[in-house]
Amino acid sequence: MRHPHTHGSPKYATFCVFPKPSHEITRMSLDKEAVSRIAQLARLRVDESEYELYARNLSDILSFVEQLNAVDTTGVEPMAHPVEASQRLRPDEVSETDQRAQFQGIAPRVEAGLYLVPKVIE
Amino acid sequence: MFQKTISELAKGLRAGEFSSVELAQSFLARIQAHDPQLNSVVTVTAEAALAAAGAADERLSNGDAVLLTGIPYLHKDIFCTEGVRTACGSRMLDSFEAPYDATVTLKLKEAGAVMLGKTNMDEFAMGSSNETSFYGPVKNPWDLERVPGGSSGGSAAAVAARLAPLATGTDTGGSIRQPAALCGITGIKPTYGRVSRYGMIAFASSLDQGGAFAASAADAALLLEAMCGFDERDSTSLDRPVEAYSERLDDGIDGLRIGLPKEYFGEGLDPGVAAAIDTAVGEFEKLGAVVRDISLPNSSLAVPAYYVVAPAECSSNLSRMDGVRFGYRCEDPRDLEDLYMRSRGEGFGAEVKRRIMVGTYALSAGYYDAYYLKAQQVRRLIREDFAQAFAEVDIILGPTTPTTAFKLGEKADDPVTMYLSDIYTIAVNLAGLPGMSIPAGFAGGLPVGLHLVGDYFAESRLLNVAHRYQQATDWHTRVPAAFGA
Numbered sequence: 181m182r183h184p185h186t187h188g189s190p191k192y193a194t195f196c197v198f199p200k201p202s203h204e205i206t207r208m209s210l211d212k213e214a215v216s217r218i219a220q221l222a223r224l225r226v227d228e229s230e231y232e233l234y235a236r237n238l239s240d241i242l243s244f245v246e247q248l249n250a251v252d253t254t255g256v257e258p259m260a261h262p263v264e265a266s267q268r269l270r271p272d273e274v275s276e277t278d279q280r281a282q283f284q285g286i287a288p289r290v291e292a293g294l295y296l297v298p299k300v301i302e
Numbered sequence: 303m304f305q306k307t308i309s310e311l312a313k314g315l316r317a318g319e320f321s322s323v324e325l326a327q328s329f330l331a332r333i334q335a336h337d338p339q340l341n342s343v344v345t346v347t348a349e350a351a352l353a354a355a356g357a358a359d360e361r362l363s364n365g366d367a368v369l370l371t372g373i374p375y376l377h378k379d380i381f382c383t384e385g386v387r388t389a390c391g392s393r394m395l396d397s398f399e400a401p402y403d404a405t406v407t408l409k410l411k412e413a414g415a416v417m418l419g420k421t422n423m424d425e426f427a428m429g430s431s432n433e434t435s436f437y438g439p440v441k442n443p444w445d446l447e448r449v450p451g452g453s454s455g456g457s458a459a460a461v462a463a464r465l466a467p468l469a470t471g472t473d474t475g476g477s478i479r480q481p482a483a484l485c486g487i488t489g490i491k492p493t494y495g496r497v498s499r500y501g502m503i504a505f506a507s508s509l510d511q512g513g514a515f516a517a518s519a520a521d522a523a524l525l526l527e528a529m530c531g532f533d534e535r536d537s538t539s540l541d542r543p544v545e546a547y548s549e550r551l552d553d554g555i556d557g558l559r560i561g562l563p564k565e566y567f568g569e570g571l572d573p574g575v576a577a578a579i580d581t582a583v584g585e586f587e588k589l590g591a592v593v594r595d596i597s598l599p600n601s602s603l604a605v606p607a608y609y610v611v612a613p614a615e616c617s618s619n620l621s622r623m624d625g626v627r628f629g630y631r632c633e634d635p636r637d638l639e640d641l642y643m644r645s646r647g648e649g650f651g652a653e654v655k656r657r658i659m660v661g662t663y664a665l666s667a668g669y670y671d672a673y674y675l676k677a678q679q680v681r682r683l684i685r686e687d688f689a690q691a692f693a694e695v696d697i698i699l700g701p702t703t704p705t706t707a708f709k710l711g712e713k714a715d716d717p718v719t720m721y722l723s724d725i726y727t728i729a730v731n732l733a734g735l736p737g738m739s740i741p742a743g744f745a746g747g748l749p750v751g752l753h754l755v756g757d758y759f760a761e762s763r764l765l766n767v768a769h770r771y772q773q774a775t776d777w778h779t780r781v782p783a784a785f786g787a
Contacts, residue, residue, distance in 0.1 A: 222662040225647025244718050245606040258678030262494045262734020282401045288631035298637050
């Protein structure tokens with residue numbers, strides 16, 4: 181039996197919002213509460229009337245991928261790039277021209293070169 | 303005109319039998335006449351096409367044309383096109399006009415190819431039937447009640463109906479090969495890193511790869527060659543010279559070692575599809591190939607590994623759609639969080655939301671190792687299966703899909719069943735290998751796709767093997783009756 185551990189997780193996510201998956205049960209079951217938490221984390225507004233359908237869909241998908249846990253991957257290096265290419269480096273020089281006006285031309289709302297969003301600080 | 307091969311079209315242009323403008327007009331007329339039935343093209347760029355064709359005619363008369371100069375094509379609506387909407391099948395980008403061209407767009411412009419428009423696709427390339435598009439489903443030209451496959455369903459259906467001689471696509475888990483199979487055309491996805499991903503809207507970055515659709519391997523070779531090449535702007539692009547794919551097409555395949563993975567011929571494979579593949583195997587033997595059984599023991603893990611890796615990467619990639627810098631924004635947001643949540647909630651469709659949520663869950667605190675890391679480890683096991691196979695054979699052959707085209711709506715409510723329609727194609731993306739699908743007959747009146755997989759950078763060999771098969775057979779010349787005139 182393998183348990184997930186937090187090694188390698190992003191530092192900012194120090195809270196755990198889900199119950200630990202138990203690999204003894206192969207059927208993953210997310211409830212409406214879990215769907216609401218995931219949607220909140222993903223910044224997705226999901227209508228309450230759809231919680232049940234998403235709960236069923238997500239449980240189906242997660243149960244399906246549970247079969248990965250039957251495989252022994254001890255000592256197997258995770259694969260990042262198929263041909264093991266690493267990140268290229270380039271000289272630290274300015275390579276792009278200023279295209280702010282063009283990029284902001286497609287924004288929903290801008291003013292004086294700034295992107296506008298609802299007030300964050302009262 | 304629409305039955306001609308690319309080299310025939312190129313010859314005709316050079317001989318002055320027709321101009322590039324006339325060629326563009328004739329395909330634009332086909333789109334206008336036939337696409338209302340198919341819904342394969344979401345944006346027709348007639349005016350720009352005729353201008354580009356005019357410029358191509360000038361190049362042709364100046365003698366500085368290359369092979370694709372003046373040849374029309376349709377572009378999957380996932381590739382950014384400056385000044386032309388790039389919607390990626392989503393309400394989120396319904397009004398998005400990219401401020402720049404994708405590298406692929408630019409390369410095809412430089413070659414002088416003439417873009418006729420942008421093709422319909424599953425939303426953000428997430429789908430296997432083209433039913434998740436904001437612009438409605440694409441219909442399969444062989445049977446309008448059936449799906450064309452996905453996610454590049456518009457490109458595949460358009461080429462199958464000969465609305466364009468060439469089309470681009472992208473393949474993250476089979477999105478070129480599966481629709482090519484279901485629509486009875488040729489589609490190739492090269493080695494990961496071969497075609498630049500710059501300006502190709504990201505779904506799952508470690509799997510996404512651009513590629514080509516055409517009636518034949520010989521035609522696809524020309525488009526693929528124009529699309530491939532190193533690009534500084536894509537951090538995973540590979541700096542290796544691109545072979546002239548069309549030069550090796552006629553090489554002999556005597557003694558070619560073909561491997562049939564026993565896992566791809568098991569339960570779940572439609573008997574009609576199996577029979578067509580068996581016949582094709584016999585054809586390859588007649589051409590001198592040596593066929594043997596092989597095993598890819600971790601095959602069954604490919605789809606589950608993919609449905610961790612792809613959603614995880616998509617949840618991260620799609621976080622850029624936030625209603626602030628571009629794309630859809632909800633009306634009257636209460637506060638910043640409401641702006642994010644409603645813009646994304648209203649802008650994305652159900653399948654995209656499902657995958658973002660699966661990915662968010664898999665990447666959340668305490669779950670990263672159990673899901674993403676585990677899937678990346680399994681990915682290496684799958685890659686090793688292929689490495690062992692390629693020590694013994696040159697090409698792996700099997701069916702592209704377990705069945706022929708299914709009915710619209712048949713699998714739409716059941717994500718996992720839908721995911722399994724990519725069961726033979728997904729492993730190739732996880733390993734980053736090149737693969738292609740070519741037409742290999744019919745089952746119940748619907749096209750059957752033959753899947754060919756090569757070792758890394760074996761695009762030339764794949765196209766050569768496909769071409770030799772197409773020299774000996776005529777499946778690739780078949781056009782659905784309703785679109786044959």
